[in-house]
Amino acid sequence: LRAEIERKLDVLATVTITDVAARAGLSIKTVSRVLNREPNVTEKTREKVLEAARALDYQPNLSARSLAGSRSFLIGLFFDNPSPAYINDVQLGAVSRCRESGYHLTIEPVDTTAPDLERTVRGVISTLRLDGVILTPPVCDDERVLRTLEAHGTPFVRIAPDLQPDRAPRVGMDDERAAFEMTLNLIELGHRRIGFIKGHPDHGATHLRLDGFIRAMARHDLTPRPEDVMQGWFSSQSGFECAEAMLERPDRPTAIFASNDDMALGVIASANRRRIVVPDQLSIAGFDNTPAAVTVWPHLSTVAQPIFQMAAAACDLLISRAANSPGQEGPTARLMDFEIIMRDSTAAPDDG
Amino acid sequence: LRAEIERKLDVLATVTITDVAARAGLSIKTVSRVLNREPNVTEKTREKVLEAARALDYQPNLSARSLAGSRSFLIGLFFDNPSPAYINDVQLGAVSRCRESGYHLTIEPVDTTAPDLERTVRGVISTLRLDGVILTPPVCDDERVLRTLEAHGTPFVRIAPDLQPDRAPRVGMDDERAAFEMTLNLIELGHRRIGFIKGHPDHGATHLRLDGFIRAMARHDLTPRPEDVMQGWFSSQSGFECAEAMLERPDRPTAIFASNDDMALGVIASANRRRIVVPDQLSIAGFDNTPAAVTVWPHLSTVAQPIFQMAAAACDLLISRAANSPGQEGPTARLMDFEIIMRDSTAAPDDG
DNA sequence: CTGAAAGCGCTTACAG
């Protein structure tokens, strides 16, 4: 008894479900039922439990819950070589949903080029018993990762996968339409000769964005000239180099649409170097709305991806799936809305 | 028996310590000993266990380990409103160490202005039973967070705290000396009139960096003029505005040292806007070596903080502390080396 | 609507 009392006084004392049950004058099973929102509990009982839990500041032990039950309350986020800003948004979106449901997010940066990637993934999901996994590009298109998760039966959601869109639940946005609309904006500003810088050919978004650009041009009976559509790699350096080539020509474009912000920053750098005034002499548009977009001068017009929302939606899918039967519902796809943000790097052309 | 066999064949079958013990012909206690590197095990026994574990691809269940033992193998990272690039580095550094020791990292973005911050922190550490917590600015200086962690007895390490440096173990770098050396570089390039843009006054680094700047100037008998030392807020916008003011004056500085990269980018933006050629007519230096530093033109000279290493060191401290007695060793401080990176935004002054 | 028992997969004392 004295030991018991001392334990309660200890700063490190942890209050368990037994303590709550004792204080409420009920069994631990009933406490468990209330805390897990199970049916068949009197309102009066429910309140007694909640009151006791509150008074004791009870926090359930996740390890015990996980060991006894079928859920770990842990979601894993696998990513590789990400844009920090992108990953940051994904994390905030995912955590926001996790918090609401008592889940936590563990992060697992991986190297998709590593030979032991499979082993790493396997190790993580079986030690942690992850209730679900969120995959961002390029991990979401890695065959070994997908197969490992499938073999283990761990539910996962892919964010903006390039390949095999119907293989598993995914969340994404309509890259083609976004590029289409941005291009339309440029055309409506009065631009006719618009340069386009493609992204890394391994990324599916690269092709979709190019498609959108071409479709918008075609809609206005415009055909981009071959030398105005250049191959970049999503890096600012590649954007810089493409711009150097395009801007050197006397009949240079009046606008350049770089298919991501990093490349657009490279274009701005090139224009600044060449004393080409943006947007007066050259309009520049990007894609992604990275923080750097408002760090350059002039501020970059771009497409905002709803990354936070995509991650939150991905998390939702995982959590509801874990809460219900470890479902075999068919694959889901959720397309989120993008936003075209016109800032100071775009304007009507000089002669427009 | 048949059920047993079927279970083993099941894709979802999990191999437990009992399976390993059975295959090795030993007790689970011995398996546990080997896996935890406890002493008093024959080399022969050890090998039998490891061989069985390998054959079965055994992965210990973290929940069970945590519930039975005193460690959760979970480290928590608390952060707020961070620079994504900074936080990304912290995460990669922390995870690299976690991997080595079978630990995992859960991320807990918090809002230091939220009224229920304390409750959030308390909830997280007691449900997750975190073995340790890493705190980045500004969370590492939040009194409520520190007190909550101390009251709960959760070990924590602060990265680059501003306040009360000796209150708990910390990892950081010498901001004063870094600013000192960068300024020295500028002076040695031939600059005499150097502008300085201060950071947010609430950050301790702000004052240290200013101190370093002034000490370097003084060492060369240079006294910065009051109008050349301006108050920024660490945002690129504030850097832009300070630069606009400084560069407008006929006797403008030949170099500007912005005390972080974001502000330096604002300075570059202002220079570009004013057709001031960098570095010929103006040298610009930053601090942090953010990814954006090589995204602008010209590439930014800056100070690289060893963020990855700081986070790894923080993780080390936590893990070794968790492995040994939940120690009451005194506070530790570890200062890591920075690196001065001179790129294309700095050069000798025109008249130099 | 509520509860007593068993068990999740490990580690912690304790024997031998």
Add this chain to the structure above:
DNA sequence: CTGAAAGCGCTTACAG
């Protein structure tokens, strides 16, 4: 040097 027992704090069947 090795092992049998108890128990960590919960949830899952099962009774009543």
